[in-house]
Amino acid sequence: MTISARNLTLTLGQGDGRVDILRGIDLDVASGEVLALLGPSGSGKSSLMAVLSGLERASSGSLSVAGQDFAALNEDALARARRGRIGIVLQAFHLLPTMTAAENVATPMELAGAADAAARAQAELGAVGLGHRLHHYPAQLSGGEQQRVALARAIAPRPELIFADEPTGNLDVATGHDIIELLFARRAETGATLVIITHDPELAARCDRIVTLADGLIASDSTAQ
Numbered sequence: 001m002t003i004s005a006r007n008l009t010l011t012l013g014q015g016d017g018r019v020d021i022l023r024g025i026d027l028d029v030a031s032g033e034v035l036a037l038l039g040p041s042g043s044g045k046s047s048l049m050a051v052l053s054g055l056e057r058a059s060s061g062s063l064s065v066a067g068q069d070f071a072a073l074n075e076d077a078l079a080r081a082r083r084g085r086i087g088i089v090l091q092a093f094h095l096l097p098t099m100t101a102a103e104n105v106a107t108p109m110e111l112a113g114a115a116d117a118a119a120r121a122q123a124e125l126g127a128v129g130l131g132h133r134l135h136h137y138p139a140q141l142s143g144g145e146q147q148r149v150a151l152a153r154a155i156a157p158r159p160e161l162i163f164a165d166e167p168t169g170n171l172d173v174a175t176g177h178d179i180i181e182l183l184f185a186r187r188a189e190t191g192a193t194l195v196i197i198t199h200d201p202e203l204a205a206r207c208d209r210i211v212t213l214a215d216g217l218i219a220s221d222s223t224a225q
Contacts, residue, residue, distance in 0.1 A: 001064070002161050002193040003029035003052055008061035010047055010216075021047045023216035025061070031160070034187070034194045036204035039213035045197045046165055048213065052195070053086055053163045054078035066160045083112045087154030087162040087192070089183070091169035093146040095138040095153075101125060101145075102134040105153045112157065124156040125149070128182055144175035148182065155186050162187060165197040 010022040022044050029035050037045045050056035051063070054070055057078065063070040066085040073081060095104050106121035114120065125134055128148040138146055147167065154162055164183060168176030180203060187194045196207065204210050212220040 001028045002031045002033070002066055003027065003195075004062075004064045005052070006062045008048075008051060008063055009059045010044075010051055010056065011059040021216055022051065022058070025216075025218060027211065027218065029193060029195065031193055032191055033209060034184075034207045035196070036207040036210045037195060037197045037213065038199070038201075038204055038210060039219070043213040044216040045213050049163050049165055049195065049197055053088055053161075054082045055088075083108075084157045085160050087157065087159040089147075089150055089154045089162070089164040089167045091166040093138070093143075093150045093170075095146055095149055097138050100135045100137055101130060101141065101149045101152075104138070104149055105156050108153060109157055114157070120156050121152070124152040127186065128152050142175075143171055144179065147171060147175075147179050151179065151182060151186065155190060155192075158190055159192055161193045161195070163195050163197075166199070167196070168200075 005025055005027045008022055008025040012019050012021060025048060037048065039045050047056065051058045052065060054065065057075065058071060061071065068081040070078060070081065099107065102118070102121050102125060105125060106117040109117035109120060122134060125131060128151055130145060130148050133141060133145060141149065167183065168179055171179060196203065198204055208223065210222055211218055
């Protein structure tokens with residue numbers, strides 16, 4: 001299993017301000033699986049992704065991700081465990097405005113010690129159709145192009161696991177469709193496990209499995225038809 005979670009909880013605040021966001025999640029995700037996470041706003045989808053990706057520490061429970069015991073790691077160790085193993089694509093592109101497209105993709109790999117980061121960044125940007133935009137800055141790119149850069153940045157290190165949280169939320173319908181096609185195509189080529197948070201039932205139906213959250217718990221878990 002790429003992901004194995006047992007009785008995972010996330011609680012924020014204390015006393016009267018305490019909020020139980022995740023209330024006991026049991027979830028296994030097999031290597032190479034494509035999983036859709038559905039649920040209404042406030043159901044815990046993004047919080048679950050944050051915990052599973054190591055961006056947030058669970059309050060309790062056990063969690064193994066990409067061969068690492070996330071429950072036993074502090075924040076610094078979680079950051080090291082994510083590096084190279086987990087790619088993340090968010091609704092907001094989170095590109096560094098002072099870096100070119102190529103630099104935005106290469107820099108995380110350089111920080112991880114990859115000797116061929118520049119070449120890999122160029123190749124991945126070419127794979128997402130931006131070989132002609134390597135030296136453009138985010139402000140010079142459209143929203144769809146910026147999300148392609150973000151996608152290239154997530155996939156270039158060849159992670160075992162990719163998380164995508166509403167990756168088309170800031171895009172128009174046509175551009176969003178193109179990004180999803182690219183995401184599925186690049187995942188298929190790399191063989192990574194993919195977890196997508198979405199409100200789109202048509203997108204969810206393209207996944208191997210659909211898990212629906214409600215009030216911090218898994219309400220349903222089914223194979224997509």
